[in-house]
Amino acid sequence: MKDNHIEIVEKKSVNFIEQIIIGDLEKKKNDGRLQTRFPPEPNGYLHIGHAKAICMDFGVAEKFGGICNLRFDDTNPQKEDTEYVDAIKEDIKWLGFKWGNIYYASDYFQNLWDFAVRLIKEGKAYIDEQTSEQIAAQKGTTTEPGVDSPYRERPIEENLTLFEKMNNGEISEGSMVLRAKIDMAHPNMHFRDPVIYRIINKKHHRTGHKWKAYPMYDFAHGQSDFFEGVTHSICTLEFVPHRSLYDYFIDELKEGKDLEDHRPRQFEFNRLNLTYTVMSKRKLLALVQEHLVNGWDDPRMPTICGLRRRGYSPEAVRKFIDMIGYTKYDALNDFSMLEAAAREDLNKRALRVSAVLNPVKLVVTNYPDGKTEEMEAVNNPERVEDGSHTIIFSRELWIEREDFMENAPKNFFRMVPGKEVRLKNAYIVKCTGCKKDKSGNIEEIYCEYDPESRSGLEGANRKVKGTLHWLSTTHCQPCEVRLYDRLFQIENPSADERDFRELLNPESLKILTNCYIEQFAVMQKENRYLQFQRIGYFTYDKDSTEKHLIFNKTVGLKDSWKPKK
Numbered sequence: 094m095k096d097n098h099i100e101i102v103e104k105k106s107v108n109f110i111e112q113i114i115i116g117d118l119e120k121k122k123n124d125g126r127l128q129t130r131f132p133p134e135p136n137g138y139l140h141i142g143h144a145k146a147i148c149m150d151f152g153v154a155e156k157f158g159g160i161c162n163l164r165f166d167d168t169n170p171q172k173e174d175t176e177y178v179d180a181i182k183e184d185i186k187w188l189g190f191k192w193g194n195i196y197y198a199s200d201y202f203q204n205l206w207d208f209a210v211r212l213i214k215e216g217k218a219y220i221d222e223q224t225s226e227q228i229a230a231q232k233g234t235t236t237e238p239g240v241d242s243p244y245r246e247r248p249i250e251e252n253l254t255l256f257e258k259m260n261n262g263e264i265s266e267g268s269m270v271l272r273a274k275i276d277m278a279h280p281n282m283h284f285r286d287p288v289i290y291r292i293i294n295k296k297h298h299r300t301g302h303k304w305k306a307y308p309m310y311d312f313a314h315g316q317s318d319f320f321e322g323v324t325h326s327i328c329t330l331e332f333v334p335h336r337s338l339y340d341y342f343i344d345e346l347k348e349g350k351d352l353e354d355h356r357p358r359q360f361e362f363n364r365l366n367l368t369y370t371v372m373s374k375r376k377l378l379a380l381v382q383e384h385l386v387n388g389w390d391d392p393r394m395p396t397i398c399g400l401r402r403r404g405y406s407p408e409a410v411r412k413f414i415d416m417i418g419y420t421k422y423d424a425l426n427d428f429s430m431l432e433a434a435a436r437e438d439l440n441k442r443a444l445r446v447s448a449v450l451n452p453v454k455l456v457v458t459n460y461p462d463g464k465t466e467e468m469e470a471v472n473n474p475e476r477v478e479d480g481s482h483t484i485i486f487s488r489e490l491w492i493e494r495e496d497f498m499e500n501a502p503k504n505f506f507r508m509v510p511g512k513e514v515r516l517k518n519a520y521i522v523k524c525t526g527c528k529k530d531k532s533g534n535i536e537e538i539y540c541e542y543d544p545e546s547r548s549g550l551e552g553a554n555r556k557v558k559g560t561l562h563w564l565s566t567t568h569c570q571p572c573e574v575r576l577y578d579r580l581f582q583i584e585n586p587s588a589d590e591r592d593f594r595e596l597l598n599p600e601s602l603k604i605l606t607n608c609y610i611e612q613f614a615v616m617q618k619e620n621r622y623l624q625f626q627r628i629g630y631f632t633y634d635k636d637s638t639e640k641h642l643i644f645n646k647t648v649g650l651k652d653s654w655k656p657k658k
């Protein structure tokens with residue numbers, strides 16, 4: 094336990110947890126210390142829901158001069174792995190937070206064991222040999238008391254011997270548990286002799302085969318907070334019913350010492366639920382293991398590494414968390430809010446480049462063959478200090494197929510025979526026609542440019558309604574572009590009765606293999622954030638090679654997404 098100088102920062106708006114913290118600091122509770130923890134179980138990768146908890150746990154510590162430790166809640170070796178430990182650290186760092194210390198709940202296995210032995214000796218815990226079904230059946234209901242286990246009055250010596258055996262391999266998994274002896278008629282069901290230890294015969298990622306009896310969440314979490322000197326143990330609302338049990342075990346642990354001002358306290362906020370995705374690690378793991386997505390960092394996943402690969406900035410994720418805020422009521426947040434946060438952030442951050450995703454050739458028939466010109470393209474109109482780069486203009490260009498129409502309606506202000514349009518950063522051109530193959534597909538489009546209309550020249554500003562992006566066919570590179578849609582077809586897959594696998598959106602990934610991008614963008618590999626002008630925000634995918642460039646679409650420029658009917 095480290096002493097920290099606490100400095101109360103004035104802030105215009107504080108959430109209800111911050112209000113509690115400010116109050117506690119003013120009252121000099123815990124000697125004016127503030128210590129939080131972020132306690133992930135290393136059984137999967139972090140997702141955007143965890144980001145909400147991270148922003149709270151680390152955020153308040155930062156804001157009020159406290160400390161936030163990272164604690165791996167590794168009390169169940171069945172699904173835990175060091176791969177997850179490493180990934181969790183990386184994601185927290187990426188989000189821009191720093192932990193004080195790193196702790197592992199497994200560091201406290203001995204202390205927890207000793208505490209359990211003490212409870213047994215005090216007649217406050219017993220070994221139950223019933224099946225989990227039998228134990229559940231005796232729990233009672235909220236209106237009816239439970240039934241005592243036939244093993245409830247087992248002599249202390251016998252309990253101690255059996256507990257020892259639970260841990261040394263003599264007892265098989267599932268055939269015995271240690272239960273706290275509290276009250277089978279307690280109005281809070283969590284007090285009806287909760288199971289506090291069970292046997293798991295699996296190698297632990299840190300303690301190997303040393304332990305076979307493992308503490309349950311309720312017997313590990315509050316105690317770990319206590320051992321570390323946590324002051325504010327912030328978690329999500331589903332733990333509200335666990336809070337009194339949390340306090341109960343801490344009262345037992347402190348052995349009559351008066352700790353009133355020096356004890357961890359649990360506070361709860363609403364967890365993040367997002368539309369069109371799932372947040373359960375069990376389901377996310379299934380998607381990965383069953384190859385329904387391409388790994389934890391698949392850009393369609395709600396994981397932090399998925400969002401990173403998709404091209405989100407950490408600032409965008411944090412902005413989103415800020416936007417949704419913290420309350421005491423569960424809600425379902427709209428995925429499009431996350432996208433809006435990304436758009437807002439990337440608008441200021443992204444380097445503007447040109448890419449053509451569905452190319453068709455445009456020939457500027459009055460532009461000399463072999464001639465090229467360097468046109469100036471602004472890197473980011475939102476940040477003048479980012480400067481500009483040049484893009485090469487020539488006689489043969491790629492433009493988007495959708496930017497041409499032979500017989501266009503009046504409000505189509507793009508490439509139309511007989512009409513003028515501006516090629517961005519270059520000239521005004523007048524479309525003169527097109528060439529089609531036998532089945533009527535457009536093969537080439539023709540236009541003539543006006544040499545006086547070059548961007549930046551005086552007199553270049555005559556009014557044309559449309560501006561199109563383009564690439565010189567000999568000064569660009571082919572690339573692959575991956576477009577993403579919602580991972581699930583329905584708004585709230587977690588609330589649906591059907592298996593979540595059936596609810597996946599079969600069109601969540603669309604791969605375009607015939608795209609082009611300007612040379613300059615290719616040389617900007619260290620710049621993760623690109624805007625393909627007129628299209629959206631994109632980023633390099635990690636699968637890219639020198640020869641095969643791949644870009645992921647982060648989000649479109651505007652919210653054009655509509656639910657499928």
Ligand code: ATP
Nearest residue numbers: 132133134142143145146328329364365372373374
């Ligand atoms: P699962 O039950 O799917 O395994 P979990 O919630 O138990 O996930 P943990 O690794 O135990 O995952 O979570 C670490 C911390 O992150 C906890 O404090 C938990 O409350 C918080 N957290 C997890 N999911 C969310 C969410 N969707 N919104 C906010 N906080 C979350």
Ligand code: MG
Nearest residue numbers: 133134166310
């Ligand atoms: Mg958990």
